[in-house]
Amino acid sequence: MSLTTKQTDRVTHPNSSGPLARRAFIKYSGASLAAGAVILAGCNDATTLTELANDGRARILEDGTIDLGSGDIGILNYAYALEQLEAAFYMMVVEHERFDSMYSEEEREILTDLMYHEITHREFLKAALGDKGIPGLTPDFSSVDFSSRESVLGTAKVFEDLGVGAYNGAGKLLADVNYLLVGGKIVSDEARHAAAIRDVINPMSTDFSGDDVVDENGFDKALMPAEVLAAAQPFIKEKISGANLPTR
Amino acid sequence: MNLNQLLNIFDLSQTDQDEIKSVAMRRGFIKKASDFSLKAALATLPVALTFMPKIAKAQSSSIVSVLNYALLLEYLERDFYKKALDSSGLIPSGDRAVFTQIHKHEAAHVEFLKSALGSAQGDQPVFDFTAGGMFSNAFSDYATFLTLAQAFEDTGVRAYKGQAGNLQSADDVLTAALQIHSVEARHASMVRRLRGKRTNMNIKGWITNAESDGAPEACYAGEDNVMHAGASLNDIPSLSDVSMEAKTEAFDEPLARNEVLAIVKPFIVKGT
Numbered sequence: 001m002s003l004t005t006k007q008t009d010r011v012t013h014p015n016s017s018g019p020l021a022r023r024a025f026i027k028y029s030g031a032s033l034a035a036g037a038v039i040l041a042g043c044n045d046a047t048t049l050t051e052l053a054n055d056g057r058a059r060i061l062e063d064g065t066i067d068l069g070s071g072d073i074g075i076l077n078y079a080y081a082l083e084q085l086e087a088a089f090y091m092m093v094v095e096h097e098r099f100d101s102m103y104s105e106e107e108r109e110i111l112t113d114l115m116y117h118e119i120t121h122r123e124f125l126k127a128a129l130g131d132k133g134i135p136g137l138t139p140d141f142s143s144v145d146f147s148s149r150e151s152v153l154g155t156a157k158v159f160e161d162l163g164v165g166a167y168n169g170a171g172k173l174l175a176d177v178n179y180l181l182v183g184g185k186i187v188s189d190e191a192r193h194a195a196a197i198r199d200v201i202n203p204m205s206t207d208f209s210g211d212d213v214v215d216e217n218g219f220d221k222a223l224m225p226a227e228v229l230a231a232a233q234p235f236i237k238e239k240i241s242g243a244n245l246p247t248r
Numbered sequence: 249m250n251l252n253q254l255l256n257i258f259d260l261s262q263t264d265q266d267e268i269k270s271v272a273m274r275r276g277f278i279k280k281a282s283d284f285s286l287k288a289a290l291a292t293l294p295v296a297l298t299f300m301p302k303i304a305k306a307q308s309s310s311i312v313s314v315l316n317y318a319l320l321l322e323y324l325e326r327d328f329y330k331k332a333l334d335s336s337g338l339i340p341s342g343d344r345a346v347f348t349q350i351h352k353h354e355a356a357h358v359e360f361l362k363s364a365l366g367s368a369q370g371d372q373p374v375f376d377f378t379a380g381g382m383f384s385n386a387f388s389d390y391a392t393f394l395t396l397a398q399a400f401e402d403t404g405v406r407a408y409k410g411q412a413g414n415l416q417s418a419d420d421v422l423t424a425a426l427q428i429h430s431v432e433a434r435h436a437s438m439v440r441r442l443r444g445k446r447t448n449m450n451i452k453g454w455i456t457n458a459e460s461d462g463a464p465e466a467c468y469a470g471e472d473n474v475m476h477a478g479a480s481l482n483d484i485p486s487l488s489d490v491s492m493e494a495k496t497e498a499f500d501e502p503l504a505r506n507e508v509l510a511i512v513k514p515f516i517v518k519g520t
Contacts, residue, residue, distance in 0.1 A: 116497075117498040119487075120481065127484045128477060128479060167430075171426045178477045181409070181412060182476050182499075185499040187430055188405050188436075188500040189498055191430035192433050192437035192454045193453070194437075199441065204342055204343065204442075206345050208349075208434055209349055214434075218357045218360065219360075219427035220428075221427070222426065222427050
Protein backbone atom coordinates (compact mmCIF):
# COMPACT_ATOMS: atom_id res chain seq x y z
CA MET A 1 0.00 0.00 0.00
CA SER A 2 1.58 3.24 -0.99
CA LEU A 3 0.35 6.74 -1.23
CA THR A 4 1.99 7.97 -4.36
CA THR A 5 1.15 11.63 -4.49
CA LYS A 6 2.27 14.52 -2.36
CA GLN A 7 -0.25 16.91 -0.97
CA THR A 8 0.76 20.10 -2.69
CA ASP A 9 -2.71 20.88 -3.91
CA ARG A 10 -2.70 24.56 -3.17
CA VAL A 11 -4.28 27.31 -5.16
CA THR A 12 -0.86 28.55 -6.12
CA HIS A 13 -0.11 25.24 -7.83
CA PRO A 14 -3.03 24.82 -10.15
CA ASN A 15 -1.69 21.69 -11.79
CA SER A 16 -1.47 19.67 -8.64
CA SER A 17 -5.14 19.65 -7.74
CA GLY A 18 -6.20 18.25 -11.08
CA PRO A 19 -7.11 14.72 -11.99
CA LEU A 20 -3.51 13.55 -12.25
CA ALA A 21 -2.75 14.05 -8.60
CA ARG A 22 -5.97 12.35 -7.67
CA ARG A 23 -5.49 9.48 -10.05
CA ALA A 24 -2.14 8.81 -8.47
CA PHE A 25 -3.77 8.99 -5.09
CA ILE A 26 -6.40 6.47 -5.97
CA LYS A 27 -3.73 3.83 -6.21
CA TYR A 28 -3.61 4.13 -2.47
CA SER A 29 -7.20 3.16 -2.00
CA GLY A 30 -7.03 0.46 -4.62
CA ALA A 31 -9.64 -1.22 -6.74
CA SER A 32 -11.91 -1.88 -3.80
CA LEU A 33 -12.79 1.81 -3.68
CA ALA A 34 -14.29 1.65 -7.13
CA ALA A 35 -16.20 -1.42 -6.08
CA GLY A 36 -17.69 0.58 -3.25
CA ALA A 37 -16.53 -1.72 -0.49
CA VAL A 38 -13.66 0.04 1.17
CA ILE A 39 -11.74 -1.45 4.01
CA LEU A 40 -9.58 1.49 4.77
CA ALA A 41 -7.46 0.69 7.70
CA GLY A 42 -6.17 -2.67 6.63
CA CYS A 43 -6.20 -5.63 8.95
CA ASN A 44 -5.64 -5.21 12.61
CA ASP A 45 -5.31 -7.81 15.26
CA ALA A 46 -8.48 -7.30 17.24
CA THR A 47 -9.35 -10.75 18.36
CA THR A 48 -12.38 -12.53 19.68
CA LEU A 49 -12.12 -12.44 23.44
CA THR A 50 -14.76 -13.60 25.81
CA GLU A 51 -13.81 -11.06 28.44
CA LEU A 52 -12.53 -7.54 28.37
CA ALA A 53 -8.73 -7.56 28.39
CA ASN A 54 -6.81 -5.82 31.16
CA ASP A 55 -5.07 -3.58 28.67
CA GLY A 56 -8.40 -2.25 27.40
CA ARG A 57 -7.85 -3.55 23.88
CA ALA A 58 -10.60 -3.75 21.31
CA ARG A 59 -12.22 -7.11 20.71
CA ILE A 60 -14.71 -8.67 18.37
CA LEU A 61 -17.67 -10.19 20.14
CA GLU A 62 -19.17 -13.46 19.07
CA ASP A 63 -21.95 -11.77 17.14
CA GLY A 64 -19.38 -9.74 15.21
CA THR A 65 -19.88 -6.54 17.21
CA ILE A 66 -16.69 -4.53 17.55
CA ASP A 67 -16.13 -3.54 21.15
CA LEU A 68 -13.96 -0.42 21.32
CA GLY A 69 -12.35 -1.53 24.57
CA SER A 70 -11.91 0.34 27.82
CA GLY A 71 -9.90 3.13 29.40
CA ASP A 72 -7.68 5.34 27.28
CA ILE A 73 -7.35 2.59 24.65
CA GLY A 74 -11.13 2.54 24.32
CA ILE A 75 -11.24 6.30 23.81
CA LEU A 76 -8.45 6.14 21.23
CA ASN A 77 -10.37 3.41 19.40
CA TYR A 78 -13.46 5.58 19.55
CA ALA A 79 -11.50 8.41 17.90
CA TYR A 80 -9.96 5.94 15.45
CA ALA A 81 -13.41 4.76 14.36
CA LEU A 82 -14.53 8.34 13.71
CA GLU A 83 -11.35 9.17 11.80
CA GLN A 84 -11.75 6.05 9.66
CA LEU A 85 -15.22 7.23 8.79
CA GLU A 86 -14.13 10.76 7.92
CA ALA A 87 -11.14 9.64 5.87
CA ALA A 88 -13.25 7.14 3.91
CA PHE A 89 -15.84 9.80 3.25
CA TYR A 90 -13.42 12.38 1.83
CA MET A 91 -11.68 9.72 -0.25
CA MET A 92 -15.02 8.94 -1.86
CA VAL A 93 -15.62 12.65 -2.44
CA VAL A 94 -12.23 13.38 -3.96
CA GLU A 95 -12.28 10.24 -6.07
CA HIS A 96 -15.67 11.00 -7.58
CA GLU A 97 -15.58 11.26 -11.38
CA ARG A 98 -17.24 14.67 -11.31
CA PHE A 99 -15.03 16.09 -8.55
CA ASP A 100 -13.52 18.71 -10.87
CA SER A 101 -16.80 19.96 -12.25
CA MET A 102 -18.84 19.80 -9.06
CA TYR A 103 -16.59 21.98 -6.95
CA SER A 104 -14.72 25.25 -7.30
CA GLU A 105 -10.96 25.33 -7.10
CA GLU A 106 -11.09 26.53 -3.51
CA GLU A 107 -13.58 23.82 -2.59
CA ARG A 108 -11.43 21.13 -4.19
CA GLU A 109 -8.46 22.34 -2.21
CA ILE A 110 -10.45 22.23 1.02
CA LEU A 111 -11.89 18.78 0.39
CA THR A 112 -8.52 17.38 -0.66
CA ASP A 113 -6.81 18.86 2.40
CA LEU A 114 -9.50 17.44 4.66
CA MET A 115 -8.96 14.01 3.13
CA TYR A 116 -5.24 14.11 3.87
CA HIS A 117 -5.78 15.47 7.38
CA GLU A 118 -8.24 12.71 8.24
CA ILE A 119 -5.95 10.07 6.75
CA THR A 120 -3.15 11.47 8.91
CA HIS A 121 -5.32 11.33 12.04
CA ARG A 122 -6.44 7.82 11.18
CA GLU A 123 -2.98 6.46 10.53
CA PHE A 124 -1.57 8.15 13.64
CA LEU A 125 -4.25 6.57 15.83
CA LYS A 126 -3.83 3.22 14.14
CA ALA A 127 -0.09 3.29 14.84
CA ALA A 128 -0.62 4.46 18.43
CA LEU A 129 -3.08 1.64 19.08
CA GLY A 130 -1.06 -1.15 17.46
CA ASP A 131 -2.56 -4.53 18.26
CA LYS A 132 -5.03 -2.96 20.68
CA GLY A 133 -6.87 -1.26 17.84
CA ILE A 134 -10.15 -2.06 16.18
CA PRO A 135 -10.02 -3.50 12.67
CA GLY A 136 -10.61 -1.48 9.55
CA LEU A 137 -14.29 -0.58 9.39
CA THR A 138 -16.55 -0.83 6.38
CA PRO A 139 -18.26 2.48 5.76
CA ASP A 140 -21.90 2.64 4.69
CA PHE A 141 -22.45 5.81 2.72
CA SER A 142 -25.67 4.61 1.10
CA SER A 143 -27.44 7.69 2.52
CA VAL A 144 -24.97 10.03 0.78
CA ASP A 145 -25.42 11.11 -2.83
CA PHE A 146 -21.85 11.73 -3.93
CA SER A 147 -23.05 13.37 -7.13
CA SER A 148 -24.86 16.05 -5.12
CA ARG A 149 -22.95 18.99 -3.65
CA GLU A 150 -25.68 19.52 -1.13
CA SER A 151 -25.52 15.93 0.09
CA VAL A 152 -21.72 15.83 0.22
CA LEU A 153 -21.22 19.18 1.91
CA GLY A 154 -24.11 18.55 4.31
CA THR A 155 -22.59 15.21 5.29
CA ALA A 156 -19.16 16.81 5.70
CA LYS A 157 -20.70 19.38 8.04
CA VAL A 158 -22.35 16.65 10.12
CA PHE A 159 -19.10 14.66 10.36
CA GLU A 160 -16.94 17.66 11.26
CA ASP A 161 -19.32 19.01 13.89
CA LEU A 162 -19.70 15.49 15.28
CA GLY A 163 -15.94 15.10 15.46
CA VAL A 164 -15.55 18.40 17.32
CA GLY A 165 -18.23 17.45 19.83
CA ALA A 166 -16.77 13.97 20.25
CA TYR A 167 -13.24 15.15 21.03
CA ASN A 168 -14.53 17.91 23.30
CA GLY A 169 -16.59 15.41 25.27
CA ALA A 170 -13.87 12.77 25.39
CA GLY A 171 -11.19 15.02 26.89
CA LYS A 172 -12.26 14.40 30.47
CA LEU A 173 -12.47 10.64 29.86
CA LEU A 174 -8.75 10.34 29.11
CA ALA A 175 -6.37 9.49 31.95
CA ASP A 176 -3.05 10.04 30.15
CA VAL A 177 -2.29 13.73 29.79
CA ASN A 178 -0.31 13.03 26.61
CA TYR A 179 -3.39 11.62 24.93
CA LEU A 180 -5.41 14.59 26.19
CA LEU A 181 -2.95 16.87 24.42
CA VAL A 182 -3.15 14.82 21.22
CA GLY A 183 -6.94 15.11 21.36
CA GLY A 184 -6.54 18.87 21.72
CA LYS A 185 -4.21 18.99 18.73
CA ILE A 186 -6.71 17.12 16.57
CA VAL A 187 -9.94 18.75 17.72
CA SER A 188 -8.91 22.25 16.72
CA ASP A 189 -8.11 20.98 13.24
CA GLU A 190 -11.57 19.41 13.08
CA ALA A 191 -13.10 22.71 14.21
CA ARG A 192 -11.16 24.50 11.49
CA HIS A 193 -12.63 22.02 9.00
CA ALA A 194 -16.14 22.48 10.35
CA ALA A 195 -15.91 26.25 9.98
CA ALA A 196 -14.58 26.02 6.43
CA ILE A 197 -17.24 23.54 5.29
CA ARG A 198 -19.97 25.60 6.91
CA ASP A 199 -18.67 28.72 5.18
CA VAL A 200 -18.60 26.93 1.83
CA ILE A 201 -22.26 25.99 2.34
CA ASN A 202 -23.35 29.47 3.47
CA PRO A 203 -20.56 31.93 2.64
CA MET A 204 -19.84 34.98 4.80
CA SER A 205 -22.70 34.22 7.16
CA THR A 206 -22.46 33.47 10.87
CA ASP A 207 -22.69 29.74 10.15
CA PHE A 208 -18.94 29.03 10.44
CA SER A 209 -19.49 29.28 14.17
CA GLY A 210 -23.25 29.19 14.09
CA ASP A 211 -25.77 29.48 16.87
CA ASP A 212 -26.83 25.90 16.11
CA VAL A 213 -23.49 24.58 17.46
CA VAL A 214 -22.24 27.38 19.72
CA ASP A 215 -24.38 28.22 22.76
CA GLU A 216 -25.05 31.47 24.61
CA ASN A 217 -21.86 31.03 26.67
CA GLY A 218 -19.86 30.83 23.46
CA PHE A 219 -19.36 27.07 24.01
CA ASP A 220 -19.08 24.49 21.24
CA LYS A 221 -20.71 21.08 21.67
CA ALA A 222 -19.26 18.46 24.01
CA LEU A 223 -20.80 15.08 23.27
CA MET A 224 -20.55 11.80 25.13
CA PRO A 225 -19.54 8.62 23.25
CA ALA A 226 -23.02 7.07 23.42
CA GLU A 227 -24.51 10.02 21.58
CA VAL A 228 -21.71 10.20 19.03
CA LEU A 229 -21.73 6.47 18.32
CA ALA A 230 -25.49 6.52 17.81
CA ALA A 231 -25.01 9.24 15.20
CA ALA A 232 -22.07 7.48 13.52
CA GLN A 233 -23.45 3.92 13.53
CA PRO A 234 -25.66 4.35 10.41
CA PHE A 235 -22.48 5.10 8.43
CA ILE A 236 -20.65 1.96 9.59
CA LYS A 237 -21.54 -1.57 8.50
CA GLU A 238 -20.10 -3.30 11.56
CA LYS A 239 -21.91 -2.91 14.85
CA ILE A 240 -19.81 -0.75 17.17
CA SER A 241 -20.06 -0.99 20.94
CA GLY A 242 -18.77 1.61 23.37
CA ALA A 243 -20.19 -0.31 26.33
CA ASN A 244 -16.85 -0.46 28.12
CA LEU A 245 -15.72 3.11 27.49
CA PRO A 246 -15.14 5.29 30.55
CA THR A 247 -18.15 7.27 31.73
CA ARG A 248 -18.32 10.23 34.06
CA MET B 249 -21.07 16.31 58.12
CA ASN B 250 -21.09 19.94 59.14
CA LEU B 251 -21.16 23.07 57.10
CA ASN B 252 -17.41 23.47 57.16
CA GLN B 253 -16.88 19.95 55.84
CA LEU B 254 -19.43 20.56 53.13
CA LEU B 255 -17.70 23.73 52.08
CA ASN B 256 -14.36 21.97 52.15
CA ILE B 257 -15.63 19.37 49.72
CA PHE B 258 -16.31 22.16 47.29
CA ASP B 259 -12.91 23.67 48.02
CA LEU B 260 -14.43 27.11 48.15
CA SER B 261 -12.54 30.33 48.38
CA GLN B 262 -12.85 32.05 51.78
CA THR B 263 -14.97 34.76 50.17
CA ASP B 264 -17.45 32.25 48.82
CA GLN B 265 -17.51 30.38 52.15
CA ASP B 266 -18.32 33.62 53.93
CA GLU B 267 -21.04 34.38 51.43
CA ILE B 268 -22.70 31.00 51.90
CA LYS B 269 -22.49 31.31 55.68
CA SER B 270 -24.01 34.75 55.42
CA VAL B 271 -26.91 33.40 53.37
CA ALA B 272 -27.34 30.53 55.83
CA MET B 273 -27.53 33.04 58.68
CA ARG B 274 -29.97 35.30 56.91
CA ARG B 275 -32.24 32.35 56.28
CA GLY B 276 -32.04 31.31 59.90
CA PHE B 277 -30.30 27.98 59.26
CA ILE B 278 -27.52 29.02 61.61
CA LYS B 279 -27.36 31.80 64.16
CA LYS B 280 -23.78 32.82 63.70
CA ALA B 281 -21.08 31.94 61.24
CA SER B 282 -19.40 29.64 63.75
CA ASP B 283 -22.55 27.47 64.17
CA PHE B 284 -21.95 24.34 62.15
CA SER B 285 -24.15 21.30 62.31
CA LEU B 286 -25.31 18.56 60.00
CA LYS B 287 -28.76 20.10 60.00
CA ALA B 288 -27.36 23.49 59.04
CA ALA B 289 -25.22 21.84 56.40
CA LEU B 290 -28.16 20.07 54.82
CA ALA B 291 -30.37 23.13 55.05
CA THR B 292 -27.66 25.15 53.39
CA LEU B 293 -27.16 22.64 50.62
CA PRO B 294 -29.55 24.34 48.18
CA VAL B 295 -27.67 27.57 48.77
CA ALA B 296 -24.36 25.85 48.14
CA LEU B 297 -25.72 24.28 44.99
CA THR B 298 -26.50 27.67 43.55
CA PHE B 299 -22.78 28.30 43.83
CA MET B 300 -21.90 25.10 42.02
CA PRO B 301 -20.88 26.64 38.71
CA LYS B 302 -18.52 28.97 40.49
CA ILE B 303 -17.36 26.29 42.89
CA ALA B 304 -16.79 23.65 40.29
CA LYS B 305 -14.97 25.94 37.97
CA ALA B 306 -12.63 27.54 40.43
CA GLN B 307 -11.53 24.68 42.60
CA SER B 308 -7.98 25.56 43.33
CA SER B 309 -5.55 28.37 43.05
CA SER B 310 -3.89 26.80 40.02
CA ILE B 311 -7.21 26.57 38.20
CA VAL B 312 -8.07 30.12 39.19
CA SER B 313 -4.76 31.16 37.73
CA VAL B 314 -5.46 29.38 34.42
CA LEU B 315 -8.92 30.90 34.21
CA ASN B 316 -7.59 34.39 34.87
CA TYR B 317 -5.03 33.85 32.13
CA ALA B 318 -7.87 32.81 29.80
CA LEU B 319 -9.90 35.83 30.91
CA LEU B 320 -7.05 38.15 29.97
CA LEU B 321 -6.94 36.71 26.46
CA GLU B 322 -10.71 36.87 26.10
CA TYR B 323 -10.74 40.51 27.21
CA LEU B 324 -8.08 41.17 24.59
CA GLU B 325 -10.13 39.59 21.82
CA ARG B 326 -13.45 41.07 22.93
CA ASP B 327 -12.11 44.61 23.14
CA PHE B 328 -10.23 44.22 19.88
CA TYR B 329 -13.36 43.25 17.92
CA LYS B 330 -15.52 45.81 19.74
CA LYS B 331 -13.17 48.57 18.73
CA ALA B 332 -12.99 47.27 15.16
CA LEU B 333 -16.77 47.06 14.83
CA ASP B 334 -17.02 50.62 16.20
CA SER B 335 -14.43 51.95 13.74
CA SER B 336 -16.47 53.26 10.84
CA GLY B 337 -15.20 52.28 7.42
CA LEU B 338 -12.90 49.54 8.70
CA ILE B 339 -14.93 46.36 8.18
CA PRO B 340 -16.79 46.14 4.84
CA SER B 341 -20.52 45.61 5.28
CA GLY B 342 -20.33 42.14 3.73
CA ASP B 343 -17.84 41.01 6.36
CA ARG B 344 -19.55 42.47 9.42
CA ALA B 345 -21.69 39.41 10.15
CA VAL B 346 -18.56 37.33 10.64
CA PHE B 347 -16.91 39.73 13.07
CA THR B 348 -20.14 40.47 14.90
CA GLN B 349 -20.49 36.74 15.54
CA ILE B 350 -16.89 36.41 16.69
CA HIS B 351 -17.26 39.40 19.00
CA LYS B 352 -20.43 37.90 20.44
CA HIS B 353 -18.54 34.72 21.36
CA GLU B 354 -15.56 36.52 22.86
CA ALA B 355 -17.90 38.67 24.96
CA ALA B 356 -19.70 35.51 26.11
CA HIS B 357 -16.38 33.91 27.04
CA VAL B 358 -15.47 36.97 29.11
CA GLU B 359 -18.81 36.82 30.94
CA PHE B 360 -18.53 33.10 31.54
CA LEU B 361 -15.00 33.34 32.93
CA LYS B 362 -15.90 36.30 35.12
CA SER B 363 -18.81 34.43 36.61
CA ALA B 364 -16.75 31.26 37.04
CA LEU B 365 -14.03 33.18 38.84
CA GLY B 366 -16.36 35.30 40.94
CA SER B 367 -14.37 37.30 43.44
CA ALA B 368 -11.14 35.68 42.23
CA GLN B 369 -11.24 37.40 38.86
CA GLY B 370 -8.41 39.67 37.82
CA ASP B 371 -8.85 43.34 37.04
CA GLN B 372 -10.02 44.35 33.62
CA PRO B 373 -6.91 45.12 31.58
CA VAL B 374 -6.26 48.14 29.39
CA PHE B 375 -5.05 47.48 25.87
CA ASP B 376 -3.15 49.31 23.17
CA PHE B 377 -3.86 47.46 19.94
CA THR B 378 -1.32 49.52 18.07
CA ALA B 379 1.31 47.86 20.29
CA GLY B 380 3.06 51.15 20.88
CA GLY B 381 2.78 52.13 17.23
CA MET B 382 3.86 48.83 15.68
CA PHE B 383 0.33 48.44 14.28
CA SER B 384 -0.63 52.11 14.21
CA ASN B 385 -3.33 51.52 11.60
CA ALA B 386 -4.93 48.53 13.32
CA PHE B 387 -8.38 50.13 13.12
CA SER B 388 -8.01 52.13 9.92
CA ASP B 389 -6.46 49.57 7.57
CA TYR B 390 -8.50 46.40 7.01
CA ALA B 391 -5.48 44.29 6.06
CA THR B 392 -3.70 45.20 9.29
CA PHE B 393 -6.83 44.46 11.31
CA LEU B 394 -7.14 41.06 9.61
CA THR B 395 -3.50 40.26 10.34
CA LEU B 396 -4.00 40.97 14.03
CA ALA B 397 -7.29 39.07 14.10
CA GLN B 398 -5.59 36.02 12.62
CA ALA B 399 -2.73 36.29 15.10
CA PHE B 400 -5.06 36.62 18.09
CA GLU B 401 -7.30 33.72 17.04
CA ASP B 402 -4.52 31.29 16.23
CA THR B 403 -2.70 32.26 19.43
CA GLY B 404 -5.91 31.84 21.41
CA VAL B 405 -6.30 28.30 20.11
CA ARG B 406 -2.73 27.51 21.11
CA ALA B 407 -3.15 29.11 24.54
CA TYR B 408 -6.18 27.00 25.48
CA LYS B 409 -4.54 23.87 24.13
CA GLY B 410 -1.52 24.58 26.29
CA GLN B 411 -3.65 24.60 29.44
CA ALA B 412 -5.64 21.38 28.91
CA GLY B 413 -3.20 19.36 31.00
CA ASN B 414 -3.43 21.87 33.85
CA LEU B 415 -7.19 21.46 34.01
CA GLN B 416 -7.25 17.67 33.96
CA SER B 417 -8.13 17.41 37.63
CA ALA B 418 -11.39 19.30 37.14
CA ASP B 419 -13.59 17.60 34.57
CA ASP B 420 -16.10 20.36 34.02
CA VAL B 421 -13.48 23.09 33.80
CA LEU B 422 -11.53 21.04 31.29
CA THR B 423 -14.63 20.44 29.20
CA ALA B 424 -15.58 24.11 29.32
CA ALA B 425 -12.08 25.07 28.18
CA LEU B 426 -12.23 22.55 25.33
CA GLN B 427 -15.61 23.91 24.27
CA ILE B 428 -14.16 27.43 24.12
CA HIS B 429 -10.98 26.15 22.43
CA SER B 430 -12.84 24.68 19.43
CA VAL B 431 -14.87 27.87 19.02
CA GLU B 432 -11.61 29.83 18.83
CA ALA B 433 -10.46 27.35 16.17
CA ARG B 434 -13.64 27.93 14.17
CA HIS B 435 -12.96 31.67 14.38
CA ALA B 436 -9.33 31.18 13.37
CA SER B 437 -10.30 29.14 10.31
CA MET B 438 -12.80 31.76 9.17
CA VAL B 439 -10.54 34.74 9.79
CA ARG B 440 -7.63 33.09 7.99
CA ARG B 441 -9.67 32.25 4.90
CA LEU B 442 -11.33 35.67 4.88
CA ARG B 443 -7.97 37.38 5.17
CA GLY B 444 -6.63 35.30 2.30
CA LYS B 445 -9.50 36.41 0.07
CA ARG B 446 -9.39 40.09 0.99
CA THR B 447 -5.62 40.41 0.61
CA ASN B 448 -5.12 38.02 -2.31
CA MET B 449 -2.95 35.72 -0.25
CA ASN B 450 -3.20 31.95 -0.19
CA ILE B 451 -4.19 31.38 3.42
CA LYS B 452 -5.97 28.18 4.34
CA GLY B 453 -8.16 27.70 7.38
CA TRP B 454 -5.42 25.49 8.86
CA ILE B 455 -1.80 26.22 9.64
CA THR B 456 0.75 24.87 7.18
CA ASN B 457 4.18 24.12 8.67
CA ALA B 458 4.99 27.15 10.85
CA GLU B 459 3.95 29.69 8.20
CA SER B 460 2.96 33.00 9.72
CA ASP B 461 1.60 34.68 6.57
CA GLY B 462 2.95 38.02 7.72
CA ALA B 463 1.58 37.75 11.25
CA PRO B 464 4.10 37.74 14.13
CA GLU B 465 6.21 34.61 13.70
CA ALA B 466 6.12 33.81 17.41
CA CYS B 467 2.44 32.99 17.03
CA TYR B 468 3.36 30.06 14.78
CA ALA B 469 6.64 28.86 16.26
CA GLY B 470 6.57 25.07 16.60
CA GLU B 471 3.44 24.56 14.50
CA ASP B 472 5.56 22.42 12.18
CA ASN B 473 5.96 19.75 14.86
CA VAL B 474 5.20 16.16 13.81
CA MET B 475 5.93 14.45 17.16
CA HIS B 476 2.77 13.54 19.02
CA ALA B 477 2.57 11.50 22.23
CA GLY B 478 6.16 10.45 21.69
CA ALA B 479 5.71 9.21 18.12
CA SER B 480 6.69 10.91 14.89
CA LEU B 481 4.29 11.04 11.98
CA ASN B 482 7.36 10.63 9.80
CA ASP B 483 7.94 7.15 11.26
CA ILE B 484 4.54 5.86 10.16
CA PRO B 485 5.09 3.99 6.87
CA SER B 486 1.53 4.47 5.62
CA LEU B 487 2.05 8.25 5.85
CA SER B 488 5.36 8.25 4.01
CA ASP B 489 3.83 9.85 0.95
CA VAL B 490 1.67 12.37 2.79
CA SER B 491 3.30 15.78 2.54
CA MET B 492 4.77 17.66 5.48
CA GLU B 493 2.24 20.37 4.71
CA ALA B 494 -0.66 18.02 5.35
CA LYS B 495 0.98 16.39 8.37
CA THR B 496 1.55 19.73 10.07
CA GLU B 497 -1.89 21.05 9.15
CA ALA B 498 -3.56 18.00 10.66
CA PHE B 499 -2.23 18.69 14.18
CA ASP B 500 -2.33 22.07 15.92
CA GLU B 501 0.29 22.77 18.55
CA PRO B 502 0.04 24.24 22.05
CA LEU B 503 1.86 27.27 23.42
CA ALA B 504 3.00 27.63 27.01
CA ARG B 505 1.68 30.49 29.07
CA ASN B 506 4.94 32.43 29.08
CA GLU B 507 5.12 32.15 25.28
CA VAL B 508 1.59 33.48 24.87
CA LEU B 509 2.13 36.28 27.37
CA ALA B 510 5.27 37.34 25.50
CA ILE B 511 3.18 37.57 22.31
CA VAL B 512 0.38 39.65 23.84
CA LYS B 513 2.54 41.77 26.13
CA PRO B 514 3.05 44.61 23.61
CA PHE B 515 -0.74 45.02 23.48
CA ILE B 516 -1.26 45.28 27.21
CA VAL B 517 -0.94 48.68 28.85
CA LYS B 518 -2.24 47.67 32.25
CA GLY B 519 -2.95 44.31 33.82
CA THR B 520 -1.36 40.91 33.35
